[in-house]
Amino acid sequence: MSSPIALIIEDDETIGEIFTIALKEAQYDPIYLRNGREALERLSLLQPNLVVLDLHLPRLPGAMILRAIRSDTRLSRTQIIVVSADEALAEDLRGDADAVLIKPVGFYQVRDLAHQMKMARSDIE
């Protein structure tokens, strides 16, 4: 059985790498993207199980991607973790996300949360 797909949308490369390894450890198949426009294009082709989304992104803000996912019925089963340094903005978007993490976020935290979300989803299914 193939691993569930996780899309990481984060403009900081080091953080992108940390999340990629954390999600591999949580048994996901991660895809790392650096800008919002590219992420939106990939989302039209993919149906990821999980999206780890930064909010301050080049070319297209994370909040718009969040809204795009939530308004797309094709992506109704996609879980979203918002990860941002902007506490106020992240709190405003809490209602649309499955989880909100405020930076700094550790490797273990992302790995454990992603794993829990995967387990919770498989329990429902």
Added chain:
Amino acid sequence: MNWQTVLVILFVFLIAEAMTVWTVRRLCQHEANAKKQKPEQARLSSIQRRKRLNRVLFLHDTRAEKLVEEAISLAQAKTEFLAKVSHELRTPLTSILGVSEMLDYGVYGPLSREQKDAVRIIADCTQHMARLVADLLEQARLERGNFKLEMADFVLEDVIVRLKRYNAPLARAKGLTLDFEISPEVPPILHGDAQRVYQIMHNLVENAIKYTPSGEVKVRIFVEDGARCAIQVSDTGVGIPKELQSRIFDPFLQLNNGSNGNGNGNGNGNGRARTNGNGSKAEQYHPSNGFGLGLSIVKQLVSLMNGEIRLKSEDGKGSIFTVVLPILITSEQSA
């Protein structure tokens, strides 16, 4: 009117006139000095003096208003600056924390015990710095004085889930039990600023975990006096010496020489002494253990919510912080 009354009125009038002359002279002198004029040029007639006084007072009022506006704008700029700095610091802190945890996990190969210890210190200090950044920003918001609570109904269980999500791993890492007990009379939905209620509870729980070397941290939520919600955080930690209890909520509390038991002073961080595993006092606080902003913020938020905070603690035997908040839904709110 007898002659004594007339004398008193005359005396008062003379004193008032003398004070006016003196005030105008001082102000004129001040202005003359500012314009590098000779003081003689500033001598004026009585009517001119009064006109000048009114003009000077008007100018001072305008300046005072301008100063107040400047102060408000500076305070706003400070908060915005701190918000920006906080945002800019959190991104590199994520990299430091993430990479140090990946090292600890062995992503880059196995580490010796000493290397693992060193890496954990980096991760701990990063978490601590992140907390400080958040606390400094919150303190700046509170200092601005226009801090507004966002009142709404909220689900208590949501706050507890968030608390557990962050604090349970911290407690587990120290081998502590983190227990929550919600009394059945507490309604599931409360009314208040949920984010700030969470922050109060989080600061108290995080603090309790930080200063408890072994044992448990317990959170009890119950109704007090039939009208208010009490949040009690107790721990089996190092406790707070009696002489420090009155100052424990001060921001940036520094211990004085000798107050921490080993006579070296220099410690800080809410003034709670650190003990070693067997409960004896072992060392003073290292500055990396905090500036004590967490409890100060708790007290300010509790005060903003018209609540109260109580502390019961014994040195070496743990602490009990009880926060009582008017967040139960009243009959008017439910109507």
